[in-house]
Amino acid sequence: MVLRKHVHKKTVIRDGQEETLVTEDTRVEQDSDGPPELRDTVRDVINRFMDSDPPPDNGSTEEPQ
DSSP, X not given: OEEEEEEEEEEEEETTEEEEXXXXXXXXXXXXXXXXXXXXXXXXXHXXXXXXXXXXXXXXXXXXX
16 A cells, blocks of 8 residues: 655735645555565465464364463
């Protein structure tokens, strides 16, 4: 996800009075690919998770004692 925010300031003098106008432009973009260095890390985490053995499922929700 990419968040871009631009703040623009413009100062004008009207009728001898100084006036500053501030405008903001905000954009949010979804980047499904992401940066290359992050993609490789996420891919490694997913691969390790998929290669690991699942925990035994004995049908109980209680922790072993």
